[in-house]
Amino acid sequence: MSASNERLPRLLALVPYLLNRPGIPVDEAAADFGITPKQLRKDLELLWMCGLPGYGPGDLIDLSFEGETITVSFDAGMNRPLRLTAAEATSLLVALRALADTPGVVDTDAVQRALAKIEKAVGDAQPAGVAVGLGLREREETAEIRDAVQEAVRRERALSIRYYSQAHDQISDRVVDPMRLLIVEGRGYLEAWCRSALGVRLFRLDRIDAVTELDEPSAPPPHAQPTDTSEGLFQPEDGQHMAILLLEPDAHWVAEYYPVDLVTELGDGRTRVVMRYADTSWMVRLLLGLGGEVHVEQPESLADHVRERAEAALRRADHLLST
């Protein structure tokens, strides 16, 4: 959206906004609109020139500055904001409905009340064309873990967790300082400062096997930043490996599910992808499971490793099942 396309809706919202908040500091108002105080002053100077036909001193919007605060003394009839557009109503109501469908996760009672009030206020601009189901999938055990973790986040307490790391196929106990709970793609994650790894980590709730609340506050260091989820949970990092894989049609889901670059459709239903992975043992497990649906083109060492594991598995099965 261009700057001028954003400016007019803001100008129309400013007067009622200020009317509801006499004496509001310029900085605070600017922050609410997501603009600089300098831009806000420019907007106010423009509004000062606007008003009702006649355009005499008594017809123009009147604002007074006192120190760093603003008060509207004449609104020229613009005392309510414009109703929501269909797109605005859609984005807000669809999100609220998605939240309303996650009982136990958020305060759905408050969500339902907010939903009813906003639906009533927007009138005709009902959402259309977009629907979202968060579809949080969790077993009963995970729901219990989530309850405990959520309580710790709310009470800002440190936690001791028993965690299964899929990358290493290991279970370990660690102490973490909870930051927040995230729900992404139907899964719950605890975002916390991990005192073992000395970094912010996302722990999948269905991989936490036990949780104990500690008698000490959650204290992530000041430099612990929440993960930016806008580009996805898993970002390319230094030290990751790359593999070139040839996917048979049945394995195409790999390209949709894991972080892959450079997807090439070969035209016969097969796809060549470059896939990033952090941990070789994890990658070997994935490839073994895919069987003949995937061929490792590079690196050769990975292809050899996977084949050796498969051969060893077949030998062991023959041996165990024959005795």
Added chain:
Amino acid sequence: MAIARAERLVNLVLCLLSTRQFLTAERIRAIVPGYADAPTDEAFFRMFERDKSELRDLGVPLETGRGPEEGDGYRIARRDYELGDIDLEPDEAAAVALAARLWDSPQLTGAAHGALIKLRAAGVDVDEAAPAAVEPKVRTSEPAFPPLLAAVQAGQAVKFGYRRPSPAQTMERTVEPWGVVAWRGRWYLVGHDRDRDAARCFRLSRFVGDVTTLGKPGEVRSPDGIDLLSFVARTEFAPQPSSPARLWVAKDRAFGLRRHATVVDQQDDGDVVEIDLKFPESAAKWIAGFGPDVVVIEPEILAKSVRERLLGVVEGKR
């Protein structure tokens, strides 16, 4: 100095809000500051048309009708313009802030932000940055999302390449879009497939190439009262019965499997465990992944399908 366009538009809104009578374009030209800058009639009408369309795009309800003067006139009905009364309790405002933060999406984040600005202007305090214990997030990273959302909102049919997994082929599809639906983080297009003459769901991750629109805006209307979400959720998920299995697991290995299993017999180099497989169809894939660390004792069919996967790796069949 010419009067800024934004100033002219604010004055136009104030003028049309304050009048009960319909005002003709000529009246408006005479009253509202800025239009006098137009040197000719033609320049004025061009300017006025552009202004009307910008206001309509913003959702300003411009009414047209006959006034006391000759020709069509304009006004804005206050009850259609103004956002209804709204007052949110603090916990409701927190829910709204959380809802606005749900989106990791340029299109929807912008719209949610616009909605919050209006709610604030209505006197509601919504703190977008307030920390929340739980934060659901929904991304719209598929390249097909923006054009499909636009087509849905414009009511236009779309044409796109779609990859079918099996038999594997990319086909051109023509669809009348009813909505875009996110279910568990995956986006789908739901609509009427013209080629199949039936309602269909399409995964956005399987779109190939560009989405193009067909026909005029407003030609596509979705059926009244359609529940888009149930459409996708219904197509994708049916409950699966779980099935028990008996496995051998090497000592101190395969913890991902052990954490769901019960040891029934401890042996020197490994354990016999029992496990309830919640997703029997994907269990073979999961178990084969552990390689020599896990061997299926029973059921036979699971042992066979794990073996096939391992053979597939060894033979590298094409």
